[in-house]
Amino acid sequence: MRHLAYAGMLAFCLLGTVPLDRVFRLGVLRQVRRLALTLAVAAGPFLVWDLWATHAGHWWFDDAQTLPLRVLGVPWEEVGFFVVIPIAAILTHAAVAEVRGRRTARRARR
Template structure:
């Protein structure tokens, strides 16, 4: 079961943030093109960075905590998912704060 640890952490992050979409109606997933444009540079830059670090021998991953699915260049699938999940959670959190502050500012008590 330890080989699913990285995925479990990512799922925990999503569980902690995805509820903001339907409950607070932040609209992040509804504006999927905007989200994709936000994620694209993050995924590209950090994937390239990780691949360079792996190739240079500066960065490794504990195979006992991974599924073993490796992408080209030796990048674990979980690491690529990390570059998607964490920014999505951050955007959801940011938009939730903006939404709540806007509602409080105008006296909306939903």
């Protein structure tokens, strides 16, 4: 089970944030082009850097805590990290902005 640790944490992040899109009617996940551009800008440089650093031997991934599938020598979970975490951050930010906007609107009506 230890090999599922990284993938499990990514799933946990998604399970905690993806429902925010629907609950608060954010529409973040429907803006596919905008989301893809954001992920490319956010994930692209870090993925390249991560690939370089692992190939240069600056760090490595514990085979006991990752699944065997690799992308250019990097666990697929690491690639997934650069997609999942920005999505979780965007959804969280949008949900907080929505809640704060509602609160501000209520105060303005008083």
